[in-house]
Amino acid sequence: MNIINKIYNDLGNFSLEFLNAKPYPHVVLDNFLDEEFFKNLDVERIVVNQNKGTNFKTDVEKNKWASKNVELSKNISIIVNELYKDNFIKNLGKLSKIKNLFSTNVGNVDLANYHEMYDSGFLGTHVDHSSEPSTGLPHVLNIILYLSKGWEKSWGGATMFANKNGTKIEKIVDYIPNRAVIFLHSPFTFHGVTEIKNNKIKRSSIYVDYYSKNRNPYAHLNLDFKNVWFKHPTTFILPNFKDYFPKKNRVYLKKMIKHKIKAFLA
Numbered sequence: 001m002n003i004i005n006k007i008y009n010d011l012g013n014f015s016l017e018f019l020n021a022k023p024y025p026h027v028v029l030d031n032f033l034d035e036e037f038f039k040n041l042d043v044e045r046i047v048v049n050q051n052k053g054t055n056f057k058t059d060v061e062k063n064k065w066a067s068k069n070v071e072l073s074k075n076i077s078i079i080v081n082e083l084y085k086d087n088f089i090k091n092l093g094k095l096s097k098i099k100n101l102f103s104t105n106v107g108n109v110d111l112a113n114y115h116e117m118y119d120s121g122f123l124g125t126h127v128d129h130s131s132e133p134s135t136g137l138p139h140v141l142n143i144i145l146y147l148s149k150g151w152e153k154s155w156g157g158a159t160m161f162a163n164k165n166g167t168k169i170e171k172i173v174d175y176i177p178n179r180a181v182i183f184l185h186s187p188f189t190f191h192g193v194t195e196i197k198n199n200k201i202k203r204s205s206i207y208v209d210y211y212s213k214n215r216n217p218y219a220h221l222n223l224d225f226k227n228v229w230f231k232h233p234t235t236f237i238l239p240n241f242k243d244y245f246p247k248k249n250r251v252y253l254k255k256m257i258k259h260k261i262k263a264f265l266a
């Protein structure tokens with residue numbers, strides 16, 4: 001059984017939409033998983049062991065749990081495995097026109113594929129890790145799949161895309177169950193999750209990242225920012241400059257400055 005909705009068998013059909021999207025290439029795919037499969041997916045009953053995985057409680061990552069180093073539940077594994085398959089990766093190549101795409105084999109060990117967020121959770125504006133952990137090759141695409149059934153838009157938890165400096169939100173992709181969002185990852189594709197409020201259920205999502213064997217993977221793209229890649233850690237942009245001054249946030253200040261210098265020199 002194909003668990004991805006067959007209307008997405010050829011993502012080449014969405015390539016123009018992806019490439020022309022602002023503030024940077026992305027596409028929103030509703031009813032991403034096969035309707036029947038999604039109907040039978042019991043997301044609410046996925047219980048994670050909060051003592052395993054990683055809990056986040058900082059100024060930039062709040063009330064969030066990520067499945068790093070944790071065995072995924074059966075249903076989550078089925079979906080994640082599908083997103084790691086060669087066929088799907090080829091399809092992403094048709095969508096993005098990025099050459100030599102591959103998925104990492106460190107998967108959920110180094111990079112968590114399943115995420116949960118709770119009341120008042122949010123994820124500040126950031127770019128992810130730039131490189132595949134074992135080869136150092138460029139991180140070029142992300143897919144996020146929203147899973148929580150019955151989620152209401154007013155609870156927040158949308159994915160947001162920011163401008164090239166990460167200082168202004170340019171686009172909000174609401175959290176709608178069974179919606180996937182695929183977006184370019186580059187040193188300038190800042191993104192985050194809007195604050196969650198008054199939610200009655202947890203916000204569950206799947207995240208898979210993709211890499212290119214090409215060290216100049218964005219050369220074919222017409223972007224509103226430099227189409228170059230350079231190495232950087234996960235780098236957050238705090239909402240106000242004064243937010244960098246408390247001692248606990250110095251780590252963000254250092255990373256932000258390094259990122260700015262590299263971006264300038266790139």
Ligand SMILES: [Fe+2]
Pocket residue numbers: 126127128191
């Ligand atoms: Fe991210």
